Amino acid sequence: MKLAALGGVVTAITPYIPYGAFLTQGGGTGTAERQRVILSDGTVANAKRFPTNSSQIIVYPRSGDRDQDAEPFKRFQLIRLPSPAGDPNAASAFRAYSMICVHLWCLWNYLPQFKQMQCPCHGSIYRVEDGLAIDGPASQQTPPNNALPKLDLEVDEAGDLWVLPPNWNVDENGIVGYGRKVQ
Protein backbone atom coordinates (compact mmCIF):
# COMPACT_ATOMS: atom_id res chain seq x y z
CA MET A 1 0.00 0.00 0.00
CA LYS A 2 2.87 2.32 0.85
CA LEU A 3 4.34 1.59 -2.55
CA ALA A 4 1.08 2.33 -4.30
CA ALA A 5 0.73 5.61 -2.43
CA LEU A 6 4.30 6.51 -3.34
CA GLY A 7 3.50 5.70 -6.96
CA GLY A 8 0.57 8.07 -6.72
CA VAL A 9 2.78 10.85 -5.41
CA VAL A 10 5.45 10.25 -8.06
CA THR A 11 2.97 10.18 -10.95
CA ALA A 12 1.38 13.32 -9.55
CA ILE A 13 4.70 15.14 -9.59
CA THR A 14 6.12 13.97 -12.95
CA PRO A 15 3.92 16.11 -15.24
CA TYR A 16 5.33 19.20 -13.56
CA ILE A 17 8.98 18.45 -14.31
CA PRO A 18 8.81 19.95 -17.85
CA TYR A 19 7.39 23.10 -16.23
CA GLY A 20 11.04 23.87 -15.51
CA ALA A 21 11.25 25.02 -19.13
CA PHE A 22 9.50 28.15 -17.88
CA LEU A 23 12.83 29.16 -16.36
CA THR A 24 15.00 28.74 -19.43
CA GLN A 25 13.08 30.85 -21.96
CA GLY A 26 15.21 33.95 -21.81
CA GLY A 27 14.83 36.98 -24.05
CA GLY A 28 17.38 35.89 -26.64
CA THR A 29 16.09 32.41 -27.24
CA GLY A 30 12.43 33.05 -28.03
CA THR A 31 12.07 34.40 -31.54
CA ALA A 32 13.60 32.76 -34.59
CA GLU A 33 12.87 34.41 -37.89
CA ARG A 34 14.67 35.25 -41.12
CA GLN A 35 15.81 38.86 -40.85
CA ARG A 36 17.73 41.25 -43.07
CA VAL A 37 21.12 42.27 -41.76
CA ILE A 38 20.88 45.96 -40.92
CA LEU A 39 24.09 47.89 -40.37
CA SER A 40 24.59 50.64 -37.82
CA ASP A 41 23.85 53.35 -40.42
CA GLY A 42 20.44 51.80 -41.11
CA THR A 43 21.26 50.31 -44.49
CA VAL A 44 20.97 46.65 -45.44
CA ALA A 45 24.30 44.82 -45.51
CA ASN A 46 25.12 43.99 -49.11
CA ALA A 47 27.72 41.50 -50.30
CA LYS A 48 28.70 43.76 -53.20
CA ARG A 49 29.50 46.75 -50.99
CA PHE A 50 30.71 45.34 -47.68
CA PRO A 51 34.51 45.85 -47.49
CA THR A 52 36.80 42.87 -47.21
CA ASN A 53 38.52 42.19 -43.87
CA SER A 54 36.17 44.49 -41.95
CA SER A 55 33.44 44.11 -39.40
CA GLN A 56 30.25 45.79 -38.21
CA ILE A 57 28.01 45.31 -35.22
CA ILE A 58 24.57 43.88 -36.00
CA VAL A 59 21.61 43.03 -33.79
CA TYR A 60 19.74 39.76 -33.91
CA PRO A 61 16.88 39.26 -33.31
CA ARG A 62 16.20 42.90 -34.10
CA SER A 63 12.97 44.21 -32.55
CA GLY A 64 13.16 47.91 -33.40
CA ASP A 65 12.88 48.76 -29.70
CA ARG A 66 15.99 50.64 -28.64
CA ASP A 67 16.06 49.25 -25.10
CA GLN A 68 15.57 45.67 -26.19
CA ASP A 69 18.15 45.91 -28.95
CA ALA A 70 20.72 47.28 -26.49
CA GLU A 71 21.01 43.81 -24.95
CA PRO A 72 24.63 42.65 -25.40
CA PHE A 73 23.42 39.09 -25.86
CA LYS A 74 21.72 40.16 -29.08
CA ARG A 75 24.83 41.73 -30.43
CA PHE A 76 26.77 40.01 -33.20
CA GLN A 77 29.56 41.13 -35.45
CA LEU A 78 29.35 40.68 -39.17
CA ILE A 79 32.81 40.04 -40.57
CA ARG A 80 33.87 39.68 -44.19
CA LEU A 81 36.73 37.23 -44.30
CA PRO A 82 40.07 38.64 -45.48
CA SER A 83 40.66 35.73 -47.89
CA PRO A 84 37.58 33.54 -48.46
CA ALA A 85 37.99 30.12 -50.01
CA GLY A 86 35.12 30.05 -52.53
CA ASP A 87 32.94 32.65 -54.27
CA PRO A 88 33.84 36.01 -52.66
CA ASN A 89 30.22 37.23 -52.87
CA ALA A 90 28.63 34.10 -51.42
CA ALA A 91 27.52 33.75 -47.78
CA SER A 92 30.58 31.60 -47.17
CA ALA A 93 32.72 34.76 -47.35
CA PHE A 94 30.93 36.19 -44.30
CA ARG A 95 30.79 35.32 -40.64
CA ALA A 96 28.54 36.55 -37.85
CA TYR A 97 29.62 35.72 -34.31
CA SER A 98 28.09 36.56 -30.96
CA MET A 99 30.06 39.40 -29.40
CA ILE A 100 29.82 37.92 -25.92
CA CYS A 101 33.19 36.43 -25.02
CA VAL A 102 32.57 32.92 -23.69
CA HIS A 103 35.04 33.52 -20.87
CA LEU A 104 33.42 36.26 -18.79
CA TRP A 105 30.92 37.96 -21.08
CA CYS A 106 32.90 41.00 -22.16
CA LEU A 107 32.48 42.12 -25.78
CA TRP A 108 35.35 41.32 -28.14
CA ASN A 109 36.60 43.41 -31.07
CA TYR A 110 37.66 42.34 -34.56
CA LEU A 111 41.23 43.39 -35.29
CA PRO A 112 41.67 43.51 -39.10
CA GLN A 113 45.46 43.88 -38.85
CA PHE A 114 45.72 40.53 -37.05
CA LYS A 115 42.68 38.98 -38.78
CA GLN A 116 41.34 37.73 -35.46
CA MET A 117 38.97 38.66 -32.66
CA GLN A 118 40.31 39.78 -29.32
CA CYS A 119 38.58 40.34 -25.99
CA PRO A 120 39.79 43.49 -24.22
CA CYS A 121 39.07 42.16 -20.73
CA HIS A 122 41.31 39.14 -20.38
CA GLY A 123 42.87 38.79 -23.80
CA SER A 124 41.04 35.80 -25.25
CA ILE A 125 41.74 35.48 -28.97
CA TYR A 126 39.38 33.85 -31.47
CA ARG A 127 40.01 32.57 -34.96
CA VAL A 128 37.91 34.38 -37.57
CA GLU A 129 37.27 31.30 -39.73
CA ASP A 130 35.34 29.29 -37.15
CA GLY A 131 35.18 31.40 -33.96
CA LEU A 132 37.32 28.99 -31.97
CA ALA A 133 39.36 30.46 -29.10
CA ILE A 134 43.03 29.93 -29.87
CA ASP A 135 44.60 31.87 -27.02
CA GLY A 136 43.79 33.39 -23.64
CA PRO A 137 41.50 32.08 -20.89
CA ALA A 138 38.64 31.20 -23.28
CA SER A 139 40.88 28.76 -25.12
CA GLN A 140 41.55 26.90 -21.87
CA GLN A 141 37.88 26.18 -21.30
CA THR A 142 36.53 22.79 -22.29
CA PRO A 143 34.48 22.46 -25.50
CA PRO A 144 31.82 23.61 -26.23
CA ASN A 145 32.76 26.42 -23.86
CA ASN A 146 35.60 27.61 -26.10
CA ALA A 147 33.97 28.84 -29.33
CA LEU A 148 31.71 31.75 -30.21
CA PRO A 149 28.07 31.14 -31.14
CA LYS A 150 27.35 32.16 -34.72
CA LEU A 151 24.53 33.12 -37.06
CA ASP A 152 23.91 31.40 -40.40
CA LEU A 153 23.84 33.86 -43.28
CA GLU A 154 22.33 33.88 -46.75
CA VAL A 155 22.89 36.18 -49.74
CA ASP A 156 19.94 36.85 -52.09
CA GLU A 157 20.10 37.78 -55.82
CA ALA A 158 20.48 41.49 -55.02
CA GLY A 159 23.44 40.69 -52.77
CA ASP A 160 21.57 41.54 -49.57
CA LEU A 161 22.56 39.56 -46.48
CA TRP A 162 19.96 37.67 -44.45
CA VAL A 163 20.15 35.94 -41.09
CA LEU A 164 18.62 32.47 -41.19
CA PRO A 165 16.51 31.36 -38.22
CA PRO A 166 19.04 29.96 -35.76
CA ASN A 167 18.82 26.90 -33.56
CA TRP A 168 20.22 27.89 -30.19
CA ASN A 169 21.95 24.71 -29.16
CA VAL A 170 25.62 23.85 -28.89
CA ASP A 171 25.61 21.56 -31.94
CA GLU A 172 24.23 24.16 -34.34
CA ASN A 173 24.38 27.92 -33.71
CA GLY A 174 25.58 27.63 -30.14
CA ILE A 175 24.30 29.22 -26.95
CA VAL A 176 25.14 32.90 -26.50
CA GLY A 177 27.36 33.42 -23.47
CA TYR A 178 28.11 29.72 -23.31
CA GLY A 179 29.66 28.38 -26.50
CA ARG A 180 29.38 26.10 -29.50
CA LYS A 181 30.81 22.81 -30.68
CA VAL A 182 33.21 23.35 -33.55
CA GLN A 183 33.22 20.49 -36.03
Added chain:
Amino acid sequence: MAEKSSESKNPLVKFILWIIEGLERTVFLGLKFTLPKRYLSPLGFLGMLTTVVFVTLGITGGILLYYYVPTLSGAFESVRRIDQVIPYGFMFRNIHYHASNAMVFLAAAHLYYQYFSGRYKIKNEIIWVTGIILGTVTVIEAYTGYDLLLNQRAVLAINIGSSLTNASPVIGPLLQQAILGSGFSDIVIRFYALHVFILPIAMLVLMMLHFPRYLVLDIPMNLAITGAILMLGGLFPVDLGVKFDPDLPPGITVPEWYVSAPYAFIRTGYEKFTTGGLLPALFILMFLVVPFIDKARKFSWADRPFFTAVGIASIGQIVVTTTWGFYINPNIELALIERLEIQPGLFYSTMVLISLICFGLTYVFLRYVKARQIAARARGRQPPGFILALSRKWVNVVILSLVIFQGVLNVMAYQSFELGFKNLSIFHAGAILISLSIIVHLYRYGIQLPRQIQPA
Protein backbone atom coordinates in the same frame (compact mmCIF):
# COMPACT_ATOMS: atom_id res chain seq x y z
CA MET B 1 5.54 42.31 29.94
CA ALA B 2 1.95 42.05 31.07
CA GLU B 3 2.87 41.08 34.58
CA LYS B 4 1.74 44.38 36.15
CA SER B 5 -1.82 45.53 35.83
CA SER B 6 -1.85 48.14 38.53
CA GLU B 7 -4.42 50.92 38.65
CA SER B 8 -1.76 53.60 38.51
CA LYS B 9 -1.06 53.06 34.79
CA ASN B 10 -2.40 55.62 32.37
CA PRO B 11 -5.01 54.66 29.72
CA LEU B 12 -2.46 54.43 26.92
CA VAL B 13 -0.31 51.93 28.82
CA LYS B 14 -3.44 50.00 29.71
CA PHE B 15 -4.45 49.89 26.06
CA ILE B 16 -1.01 48.63 25.00
CA LEU B 17 -1.01 45.98 27.70
CA TRP B 18 -4.49 44.94 26.60
CA ILE B 19 -3.22 44.46 23.06
CA ILE B 20 -0.22 42.46 24.24
CA GLU B 21 -2.48 40.22 26.31
CA GLY B 22 -4.66 39.66 23.27
CA LEU B 23 -1.63 38.82 21.17
CA GLU B 24 -0.78 35.97 23.48
CA ARG B 25 -3.43 33.97 21.66
CA THR B 26 -1.60 34.42 18.35
CA VAL B 27 1.41 32.67 16.89
CA PHE B 28 3.38 35.85 17.33
CA LEU B 29 3.60 35.57 21.08
CA GLY B 30 4.36 31.90 20.89
CA LEU B 31 7.73 33.60 20.82
CA LYS B 32 8.51 34.89 24.27
CA PHE B 33 10.08 38.30 24.01
CA THR B 34 12.09 39.48 26.95
CA LEU B 35 12.79 43.16 27.31
CA PRO B 36 15.86 43.14 29.53
CA LYS B 37 15.75 45.50 32.49
CA ARG B 38 19.49 46.03 32.58
CA TYR B 39 22.46 46.06 30.25
CA LEU B 40 23.24 42.68 28.72
CA SER B 41 26.18 41.83 26.52
CA PRO B 42 24.97 42.13 22.91
CA LEU B 43 26.98 39.01 22.06
CA GLY B 44 24.17 36.94 23.50
CA PHE B 45 21.51 38.33 21.16
CA LEU B 46 23.40 39.04 17.95
CA GLY B 47 20.76 37.00 16.13
CA MET B 48 18.03 39.35 17.26
CA LEU B 49 20.16 42.31 16.19
CA THR B 50 20.55 40.66 12.77
CA THR B 51 16.77 40.37 12.58
CA VAL B 52 16.32 44.02 13.44
CA VAL B 53 18.77 44.95 10.69
CA PHE B 54 16.77 42.66 8.36
CA VAL B 55 13.66 44.69 9.21
CA THR B 56 15.57 47.91 8.53
CA LEU B 57 16.60 46.47 5.17
CA GLY B 58 13.00 45.54 4.43
CA ILE B 59 11.79 49.05 5.13
CA THR B 60 14.51 50.94 3.25
CA GLY B 61 14.47 48.39 0.41
CA GLY B 62 10.70 48.68 0.07
CA ILE B 63 11.03 52.45 -0.25
CA LEU B 64 13.79 52.11 -2.86
CA LEU B 65 11.44 49.95 -4.95
CA TYR B 66 9.38 53.07 -5.67
CA TYR B 67 12.08 54.46 -7.95
CA TYR B 68 14.26 51.54 -8.99
CA VAL B 69 13.80 50.39 -12.60
CA PRO B 70 14.83 46.77 -13.27
CA THR B 71 15.85 47.13 -16.92
CA LEU B 72 19.16 46.98 -18.69
CA SER B 73 19.14 50.61 -19.74
CA GLY B 74 17.20 51.95 -16.75
CA ALA B 75 18.78 50.32 -13.72
CA PHE B 76 21.89 52.42 -13.28
CA GLU B 77 20.15 55.65 -14.23
CA SER B 78 17.36 55.00 -11.75
CA VAL B 79 19.87 54.43 -8.94
CA ARG B 80 21.65 57.61 -9.95
CA ARG B 81 18.32 59.40 -9.75
CA ILE B 82 17.65 57.96 -6.30
CA ASP B 83 21.10 59.02 -5.22
CA GLN B 84 21.20 62.52 -6.63
CA VAL B 85 17.73 63.76 -7.45
CA ILE B 86 15.10 62.21 -5.21
CA PRO B 87 15.10 63.99 -1.83
CA TYR B 88 16.51 61.71 0.87
CA GLY B 89 17.04 58.94 -1.70
CA PHE B 90 20.73 59.11 -0.83
CA MET B 91 19.81 58.39 2.78
CA PHE B 92 17.68 55.37 2.04
CA ARG B 93 20.26 53.92 -0.33
CA ASN B 94 23.09 54.44 2.12
CA ILE B 95 21.17 52.96 5.03
CA HIS B 96 20.15 50.02 2.84
CA TYR B 97 23.72 49.42 1.70
CA HIS B 98 25.35 49.69 5.11
CA ALA B 99 22.59 47.69 6.74
CA SER B 100 23.23 44.91 4.21
CA ASN B 101 26.91 44.85 5.18
CA ALA B 102 25.96 45.00 8.85
CA MET B 103 23.54 42.11 8.41
CA VAL B 104 26.14 39.85 6.80
CA PHE B 105 28.67 40.85 9.45
CA LEU B 106 26.27 40.41 12.38
CA ALA B 107 25.12 37.06 11.03
CA ALA B 108 28.75 35.90 10.85
CA ALA B 109 29.46 37.25 14.34
CA HIS B 110 26.32 35.52 15.62
CA LEU B 111 27.48 32.27 14.04
CA TYR B 112 30.88 32.44 15.68
CA TYR B 113 29.56 33.45 19.07
CA GLN B 114 27.15 30.53 19.06
CA TYR B 115 29.90 28.29 17.79
CA PHE B 116 32.43 29.20 20.46
CA SER B 117 29.89 28.96 23.24
CA GLY B 118 28.75 25.55 22.03
CA ARG B 119 25.11 26.57 21.66
CA TYR B 120 24.54 24.15 18.82
CA LYS B 121 24.27 21.35 21.35
CA ILE B 122 21.38 20.42 23.63
CA LYS B 123 18.80 19.76 20.91
CA ASN B 124 19.66 22.98 19.12
CA GLU B 125 20.86 21.12 16.04
CA ILE B 126 17.89 22.14 13.87
CA ILE B 127 18.27 25.77 14.89
CA TRP B 128 21.95 25.55 14.05
CA VAL B 129 21.46 23.93 10.63
CA THR B 130 18.69 26.35 9.58
CA GLY B 131 20.92 29.15 10.80
CA ILE B 132 23.76 28.09 8.53
CA ILE B 133 21.38 27.88 5.57
CA LEU B 134 19.92 31.25 6.52
CA GLY B 135 23.40 32.74 6.60
CA THR B 136 24.16 31.38 3.14
CA VAL B 137 20.89 32.77 1.77
CA THR B 138 21.73 36.10 3.41
CA VAL B 139 24.98 36.31 1.45
CA ILE B 140 23.18 35.39 -1.78
CA GLU B 141 20.56 38.03 -1.01
CA ALA B 142 23.28 40.63 -0.49
CA TYR B 143 24.97 39.49 -3.70
CA THR B 144 21.81 39.82 -5.82
CA GLY B 145 21.27 43.23 -4.22
CA TYR B 146 24.50 44.86 -5.23
CA ASP B 147 24.20 43.41 -8.73
CA LEU B 148 20.98 45.36 -9.26
CA LEU B 149 22.97 48.55 -9.55
CA LEU B 150 24.38 47.34 -12.88
CA ASN B 151 27.63 49.22 -12.60
CA GLN B 152 30.94 47.66 -13.61
CA ARG B 153 31.39 46.13 -10.19
CA ALA B 154 27.97 44.53 -10.35
CA VAL B 155 28.58 43.15 -13.82
CA LEU B 156 31.89 41.66 -12.70
CA ALA B 157 30.01 39.86 -9.95
CA ILE B 158 27.31 38.77 -12.41
CA ASN B 159 29.93 37.44 -14.81
CA ILE B 160 31.71 35.49 -12.13
CA GLY B 161 28.47 34.13 -10.70
CA SER B 162 27.28 33.06 -14.12
CA SER B 163 30.55 31.46 -15.12
CA LEU B 164 30.60 29.56 -11.82
CA THR B 165 27.09 28.28 -12.45
CA ASN B 166 28.14 27.44 -15.95
CA ALA B 167 31.09 25.44 -14.68
CA SER B 168 28.94 23.08 -12.63
CA PRO B 169 29.26 19.58 -14.02
CA VAL B 170 26.64 18.20 -16.47
CA ILE B 171 23.76 20.58 -15.79
CA GLY B 172 25.88 23.76 -15.76
CA PRO B 173 24.58 25.46 -18.92
CA LEU B 174 21.00 24.44 -18.14
CA LEU B 175 21.34 25.74 -14.59
CA GLN B 176 22.81 28.96 -15.89
CA GLN B 177 19.89 29.49 -18.24
CA ALA B 178 17.37 28.50 -15.59
CA ILE B 179 18.75 30.87 -12.97
CA LEU B 180 20.06 33.76 -15.05
CA GLY B 181 18.13 33.50 -18.30
CA SER B 182 19.96 34.55 -21.42
CA GLY B 183 21.30 38.03 -21.35
CA PHE B 184 21.73 41.00 -19.09
CA SER B 185 18.09 42.13 -19.38
CA ASP B 186 17.02 38.74 -18.06
CA ILE B 187 19.55 38.89 -15.25
CA VAL B 188 18.42 42.29 -14.04
CA ILE B 189 14.77 41.29 -13.87
CA ARG B 190 15.55 37.90 -12.35
CA PHE B 191 17.89 39.22 -9.70
CA TYR B 192 15.27 41.84 -8.97
CA ALA B 193 12.65 39.12 -8.42
CA LEU B 194 15.08 37.11 -6.31
CA HIS B 195 16.26 40.07 -4.28
CA VAL B 196 12.96 41.69 -3.44
CA PHE B 197 10.67 38.71 -3.17
CA ILE B 198 11.86 35.14 -3.52
CA LEU B 199 14.91 35.23 -1.25
CA PRO B 200 13.39 37.44 1.49
CA ILE B 201 10.38 35.10 1.63
CA ALA B 202 12.73 32.13 1.86
CA MET B 203 14.57 33.94 4.64
CA LEU B 204 11.34 34.58 6.53
CA VAL B 205 10.43 30.90 6.32
CA LEU B 206 13.91 29.93 7.48
CA MET B 207 13.64 32.40 10.34
CA MET B 208 10.47 30.65 11.52
CA LEU B 209 12.53 27.48 11.74
CA HIS B 210 15.50 29.24 13.25
CA PHE B 211 14.05 31.45 16.00
CA PRO B 212 14.26 29.97 19.44
CA ARG B 213 11.13 30.43 21.51
CA TYR B 214 12.78 32.85 23.92
CA LEU B 215 14.06 36.04 22.43
CA VAL B 216 15.78 39.05 23.88
CA LEU B 217 14.56 42.35 22.47
CA ASP B 218 16.99 44.88 23.82
CA ILE B 219 15.67 48.19 22.58
CA PRO B 220 18.70 50.37 23.47
CA MET B 221 21.09 48.01 21.70
CA ASN B 222 18.83 47.82 18.63
CA LEU B 223 18.69 51.61 18.50
CA ALA B 224 22.45 51.83 18.90
CA ILE B 225 23.13 49.36 16.10
CA THR B 226 20.76 51.24 13.76
CA GLY B 227 22.48 54.47 14.76
CA ALA B 228 25.88 52.95 14.08
CA ILE B 229 24.72 51.86 10.60
CA LEU B 230 23.57 55.42 9.85
CA MET B 231 26.82 56.89 11.10
CA LEU B 232 28.80 54.48 8.95
CA GLY B 233 26.60 55.50 6.04
CA GLY B 234 27.63 59.07 6.71
CA LEU B 235 31.31 58.31 7.10
CA PHE B 236 31.61 55.98 4.12
CA PRO B 237 28.83 56.93 1.71
CA VAL B 238 28.39 54.25 -0.92
CA ASP B 239 29.32 55.40 -4.40
CA LEU B 240 27.59 54.74 -7.66
CA GLY B 241 30.59 53.27 -9.42
CA VAL B 242 31.03 53.36 -13.15
CA LYS B 243 28.02 52.62 -15.32
CA PHE B 244 28.24 49.30 -17.11
CA ASP B 245 28.84 49.88 -20.79
CA PRO B 246 29.17 46.67 -22.79
CA ASP B 247 31.39 48.40 -25.33
CA LEU B 248 33.94 49.53 -22.79
CA PRO B 249 36.21 46.98 -21.17
CA PRO B 250 35.72 47.35 -17.41
CA GLY B 251 38.47 48.76 -15.23
CA ILE B 252 39.77 46.83 -12.28
CA THR B 253 37.11 46.32 -9.64
CA VAL B 254 36.80 43.94 -6.74
CA PRO B 255 33.57 42.40 -5.46
CA GLU B 256 32.00 43.08 -2.07
CA TRP B 257 33.94 41.73 0.88
CA TYR B 258 31.62 38.82 1.59
CA VAL B 259 32.23 37.33 -1.86
CA SER B 260 35.83 38.33 -2.31
CA ALA B 261 37.08 35.02 -0.82
CA PRO B 262 35.55 32.85 -3.60
CA TYR B 263 36.82 35.48 -6.05
CA ALA B 264 40.36 34.87 -4.81
CA PHE B 265 39.88 31.12 -5.26
CA ILE B 266 38.77 31.59 -8.86
CA ARG B 267 41.68 33.88 -9.64
CA THR B 268 44.20 31.20 -8.77
CA GLY B 269 43.36 29.81 -12.20
CA TYR B 270 42.46 26.31 -11.08
CA GLU B 271 39.27 24.69 -12.25
CA LYS B 272 36.46 27.15 -11.51
CA PHE B 273 33.85 24.83 -10.10
CA THR B 274 36.21 23.17 -7.62
CA THR B 275 37.83 26.36 -6.42
CA GLY B 276 34.92 28.80 -6.56
CA GLY B 277 32.08 26.41 -5.82
CA LEU B 278 33.20 23.25 -4.06
CA LEU B 279 35.71 24.73 -1.61
CA PRO B 280 33.33 27.38 -0.22
CA ALA B 281 30.61 24.71 -0.12
CA LEU B 282 32.96 22.48 1.86
CA PHE B 283 33.53 25.34 4.29
CA ILE B 284 29.78 25.74 4.82
CA LEU B 285 29.39 21.97 5.11
CA MET B 286 31.97 21.90 7.89
CA PHE B 287 29.76 24.19 9.94
CA LEU B 288 26.65 22.22 9.03
CA VAL B 289 27.98 18.96 10.44
CA VAL B 290 29.73 20.36 13.51
CA PRO B 291 26.91 19.60 15.99
CA PHE B 292 26.91 15.99 14.86
CA ILE B 293 30.64 15.60 15.43
CA ASP B 294 31.15 17.60 18.60
CA LYS B 295 29.13 15.39 20.94
CA ALA B 296 31.03 16.17 24.13
CA ARG B 297 28.96 17.51 27.01
CA LYS B 298 31.13 20.58 27.45
CA PHE B 299 29.95 23.94 26.19
CA SER B 300 32.47 26.65 26.90
CA TRP B 301 35.10 27.47 24.30
CA ALA B 302 37.77 26.99 26.93
CA ASP B 303 36.69 23.41 27.50
CA ARG B 304 36.70 22.46 23.82
CA PRO B 305 40.20 23.33 22.64
CA PHE B 306 39.90 21.35 19.40
CA PHE B 307 36.68 22.92 18.14
CA THR B 308 37.64 26.38 19.34
CA ALA B 309 40.91 26.04 17.46
CA VAL B 310 39.00 24.90 14.36
CA GLY B 311 36.78 27.98 14.68
CA ILE B 312 39.72 30.35 15.02
CA ALA B 313 41.46 28.63 12.11
CA SER B 314 38.33 29.14 9.97
CA ILE B 315 38.33 32.84 10.87
CA GLY B 316 41.99 32.99 9.90
CA GLN B 317 41.17 31.32 6.62
CA ILE B 318 38.34 33.77 5.93
CA VAL B 319 40.64 36.72 6.64
CA VAL B 320 43.42 35.40 4.41
CA THR B 321 41.22 34.49 1.45
CA THR B 322 39.18 37.70 1.71
CA THR B 323 42.34 39.77 1.75
CA TRP B 324 43.69 37.92 -1.27
CA GLY B 325 40.40 38.68 -3.03
CA PHE B 326 41.20 42.39 -2.74
CA TYR B 327 44.78 41.98 -3.92
CA ILE B 328 45.57 43.30 -7.36
CA ASN B 329 49.13 43.22 -8.63
CA PRO B 330 50.19 46.90 -8.45
CA ASN B 331 52.46 46.60 -11.50
CA ILE B 332 50.49 48.50 -14.15
CA GLU B 333 52.91 47.42 -16.88
CA LEU B 334 51.42 43.95 -16.84
CA ALA B 335 48.40 42.90 -18.86
CA LEU B 336 45.10 42.95 -16.98
CA ILE B 337 44.84 39.19 -16.80
CA GLU B 338 48.32 38.93 -15.33
CA ARG B 339 47.55 41.56 -12.73
CA LEU B 340 44.44 39.67 -11.70
CA GLU B 341 46.13 36.32 -11.44
CA ILE B 342 46.92 35.04 -7.97
CA GLN B 343 49.82 32.63 -7.72
CA PRO B 344 48.15 29.39 -6.61
CA GLY B 345 51.20 28.20 -4.68
CA LEU B 346 51.42 31.41 -2.69
CA PHE B 347 47.69 31.60 -2.15
CA TYR B 348 47.11 28.06 -0.94
CA SER B 349 50.26 27.99 1.15
CA THR B 350 49.39 31.22 3.00
CA MET B 351 45.87 29.96 3.51
CA VAL B 352 46.94 26.61 4.93
CA LEU B 353 49.80 28.12 6.91
CA ILE B 354 47.71 30.83 8.57
CA SER B 355 44.96 28.33 9.32
CA LEU B 356 47.45 25.96 10.92
CA ILE B 357 49.09 28.74 12.91
CA CYS B 358 45.69 29.92 14.14
CA PHE B 359 44.79 26.36 15.06
CA GLY B 360 48.05 25.66 16.84
CA LEU B 361 48.23 28.93 18.75
CA THR B 362 44.64 28.66 19.90
CA TYR B 363 45.08 25.10 21.00
CA VAL B 364 48.18 25.90 23.02
CA PHE B 365 46.66 29.09 24.40
CA LEU B 366 43.55 27.27 25.59
CA ARG B 367 45.61 24.71 27.43
CA TYR B 368 47.34 27.61 29.14
CA VAL B 369 44.03 29.35 29.93
CA LYS B 370 42.69 26.15 31.43
CA ALA B 371 45.67 25.89 33.72
CA ARG B 372 45.28 29.54 34.73
CA GLN B 373 41.59 29.03 35.45
CA ILE B 374 42.30 26.13 37.75
CA ALA B 375 44.89 28.23 39.54
CA ALA B 376 42.50 31.20 39.80
CA ARG B 377 39.75 29.02 41.20
CA ALA B 378 42.12 27.93 43.93
CA ARG B 379 42.75 31.58 44.87
CA GLY B 380 39.05 32.42 45.18
CA ARG B 381 36.73 34.93 43.52
CA GLN B 382 37.84 38.32 42.34
CA PRO B 383 35.87 41.35 43.53
CA PRO B 384 33.57 42.89 40.88
CA GLY B 385 34.96 45.78 38.87
CA PHE B 386 33.92 49.41 38.88
CA ILE B 387 30.19 50.05 38.58
CA LEU B 388 28.81 53.45 37.64
CA ALA B 389 25.72 54.05 39.75
CA LEU B 390 23.70 57.17 39.03
CA SER B 391 21.12 58.48 41.43
CA ARG B 392 17.59 59.16 40.25
CA LYS B 393 18.31 62.87 40.10
CA TRP B 394 21.37 62.39 37.93
CA VAL B 395 19.52 60.04 35.63
CA ASN B 396 17.06 62.87 35.04
CA VAL B 397 19.85 65.34 34.45
CA VAL B 398 21.65 63.11 31.96
CA ILE B 399 18.45 62.25 30.08
CA LEU B 400 17.51 65.92 29.86
CA SER B 401 20.93 66.92 28.59
CA LEU B 402 20.79 64.12 26.02
CA VAL B 403 17.40 65.42 24.87
CA ILE B 404 18.92 68.87 24.43
CA PHE B 405 21.89 67.30 22.63
CA GLN B 406 19.47 65.53 20.30
CA GLY B 407 17.69 68.79 19.66
CA VAL B 408 20.96 70.37 18.64
CA LEU B 409 21.79 67.35 16.45
CA ASN B 410 18.37 67.69 14.83
CA VAL B 411 19.11 71.26 13.85
CA MET B 412 22.54 70.22 12.61
CA ALA B 413 21.11 67.32 10.59
CA TYR B 414 18.58 69.65 8.99
CA GLN B 415 21.13 72.33 8.28
CA SER B 416 23.71 69.99 6.81
CA PHE B 417 21.05 68.52 4.52
CA GLU B 418 20.03 72.01 3.41
CA LEU B 419 23.66 72.83 2.68
CA GLY B 420 24.00 69.67 0.60
CA PHE B 421 26.12 67.72 3.06
CA LYS B 422 23.93 64.65 2.89
CA ASN B 423 26.49 62.34 4.44
CA LEU B 424 26.94 64.67 7.41
CA SER B 425 23.19 64.78 7.82
CA ILE B 426 22.88 61.01 7.87
CA PHE B 427 25.75 60.91 10.39
CA HIS B 428 23.87 63.28 12.69
CA ALA B 429 20.74 61.17 12.32
CA GLY B 430 22.74 58.14 13.40
CA ALA B 431 24.16 60.01 16.38
CA ILE B 432 20.62 60.90 17.44
CA LEU B 433 19.67 57.21 17.45
CA ILE B 434 22.69 56.35 19.56
CA SER B 435 21.82 59.13 21.98
CA LEU B 436 18.25 57.81 22.12
CA SER B 437 19.59 54.36 22.90
CA ILE B 438 21.40 55.80 25.91
CA ILE B 439 18.22 57.58 27.00
CA VAL B 440 16.20 54.37 26.80
CA HIS B 441 18.87 52.51 28.72
CA LEU B 442 18.99 55.18 31.44
CA TYR B 443 15.21 55.22 31.59
CA ARG B 444 14.97 51.50 32.20
CA TYR B 445 17.70 51.85 34.81
CA GLY B 446 16.10 54.90 36.42
CA ILE B 447 12.58 53.52 36.83
CA GLN B 448 13.97 50.67 38.89
CA LEU B 449 15.60 53.02 41.40
CA PRO B 450 13.70 53.65 44.64
CA ARG B 451 11.71 56.87 44.49
CA GLN B 452 13.17 59.52 46.77
CA ILE B 453 10.94 61.45 49.15
CA GLN B 454 10.62 64.93 47.72
CA PRO B 455 11.39 67.71 50.21
CA ALA B 456 8.41 70.00 50.62
